[in-house]
Amino acid sequence: MSVTIAITGKGGVGKTTIAALMVQCLVRLGETPVLAVDADSNANLHEALGVSYDASIGGIREEALQHARDLVGVSKQEFLDLRVQEALVEQAGYDLIVMGRPEGPGCYCYANNVLRDVIQRLAGSYRHLVVDNEAGLEHLSRRTLLKVDTLCIVSDCSVRGIRTARRVAALVEEMGTPVAARGLIVNRVPEGVLPPVVRAEVEASGLPLLATVPADDSVAAMDAGGMAVGDIPADAPARQVVNALVAEMLRAAQGGRA
Numbered sequence: 603m604s605v606t607i608a609i610t611g612k613g614g615v616g617k618t619t620i621a622a623l624m625v626q627c628l629v630r631l632g633e634t635p636v637l638a639v640d641a642d643s644n645a646n647l648h649e650a651l652g653v654s655y656d657a658s659i660g661g662i663r664e665e666a667l668q669h670a671r672d673l674v675g676v677s678k679q680e681f682l683d684l685r686v687q688e689a690l691v692e693q694a695g696y697d698l699i700v701m702g703r704p705e706g707p708g709c710y711c712y713a714n715n716v717l718r719d720v721i722q723r724l725a726g727s728y729r730h731l732v733v734d735n736e737a738g739l740e741h742l743s744r745r746t747l748l749k750v751d752t753l754c755i756v757s758d759c760s761v762r763g764i765r766t767a768r769r770v771a772a773l774v775e776e777m778g779t780p781v782a783a784r785g786l787i788v789n790r791v792p793e794g795v796l797p798p799v800v801r802a803e804v805e806a807s808g809l810p811l812l813a814t815v816p817a818d819d820s821v822a823a824m825d826a827g828g829m830a831v832g833d834i835p836a837d838a839p840a841r842q843v844v845n846a847l848v849a850e851m852l853r854a855a856q857g858g859r860a
Contacts, residue, residue, distance in 0.1 A: 603726075604728050605730050605855050606730075606747060606749060606750050606751050606752075607624060607730065607731065607732050607733070607751065608735060608753050608754065609621045609624075609733065609756060610753065610755055610756070611737070611755050611766075611767060611770065612737050612757075612763070613737035614758075615757055615758045615789055616758075616821075617734060617735070617756045618642075618647050618650050618734050619650055619821060619824070619825070619831060619840075620754070620787065620815070621638070621733075622651050622734075623831050623840070623844040624732050624844060625638045625651065626831060626832070627844060627848040627849075628695075628696075628729075628730050628732070629694070629695035631848070633729055633730055633852065634695040635695060635729060636696035636730045636732060637696065637699065637724060637730070637731045637732070638699075638732050638734070639699055639701075639731060639732065639733040640698065640699070640700045640701055641717065641733050641734060642701060642734060642736035643660070643702065645658065645702055647700070648691065648698060649828065649830065651698065652830025652831070652832050655698065655700050656689070657689035657700075657702075658689065658701060659702055659716055660702035662685045663682075663716050665685065686699070686720050686723075699720065699724070747779075749782075750779065750781045750782065751782045751783065751855065752784070752851055753774065753779075753783070753784040753785075754787050754812060755771060755784065755787070755809065756786075756787045756789055757786060757789065758789060759789070759791045759792065759796065759797070761799060761803045764786070764788070764803040765807075767807065768807040771784060771809055783810075783854070784809065785809055785811065786807065786809040786811050787815060787847070788800070788804065788811070788813070789815045790816075790817045791814045793817070794815075794817075794843075796814055813844070813846070815843045815844065816843065818838055818841075820835055820838045821840045
């Protein structure tokens with residue numbers, strides 16, 4: 603059974619970079635195959651991974667609607683299944699599928715339903731799913747993910763950011779989203795040390811602190827230059843912290859299966 607890691611949080615906190623680093627770490631550890639899911643309508647996980655894509659779930663949905671009358675001898679579901687397989691970006695150790703942005707009003711519900719069906723159909727072929735969610739709880743609220751093994755709520759290193767993460771966790775609880783474990787990742791922490799006021803807010807949140815990812819010049823340079831996480835050195839502090847977190851998640855998952 604596949605293990606699903608979902609990354610969420612407010613916009614601009616570095617969710618996509620962390621998701622891409624997690625994918626790379628899982629591949630390096632041989633925990634393959636991995637399915638990377640860009641569930642953000644404003645797709646950019648492919649850029650962080652250094653790949654391109656030709657089709658998205660949103661685009662496939664539009665295509666199916668436009669050509670529904672032309673599908674002779676092929677059901678809409680068969681057409682979707684075929685196009686989804688073609689939309690998978692296949693890389694060494696992982697595949698990428700992109701949600702994309704559907705056109706027209708009232709399309710997101712259907713596109714989310716398609717994404718949920720796609721993930722459900724594909725999940726059995728992968729050891730791990732890493733899902734980069736858009737800012738907010740759109741996909742969690744619409745139950746796009748039928749289960750989440752670890753929900754990583756990413757925040758910047760600020761009291762306001764931690765409070766936002768706390769609200770995200772509360773909303774997840776209210777929605778009854780099936781989450782086995784959840785925790786907080788504080789990103790871009792100066793020198794890797796939480797200021798006392800931020801640490802106090804983390805403790806008050808009641809969320810387990812999964813990791814404090816230090817502010818890292820190599821990551822900042824990657825973001826500024828539009829480069830991929832592959833350009834981040836192996837010994838970069840941010841990469842090392844994410845690698846350690848992934849290793850801990852794997853140990854916890856193996857313990858749960860024992």
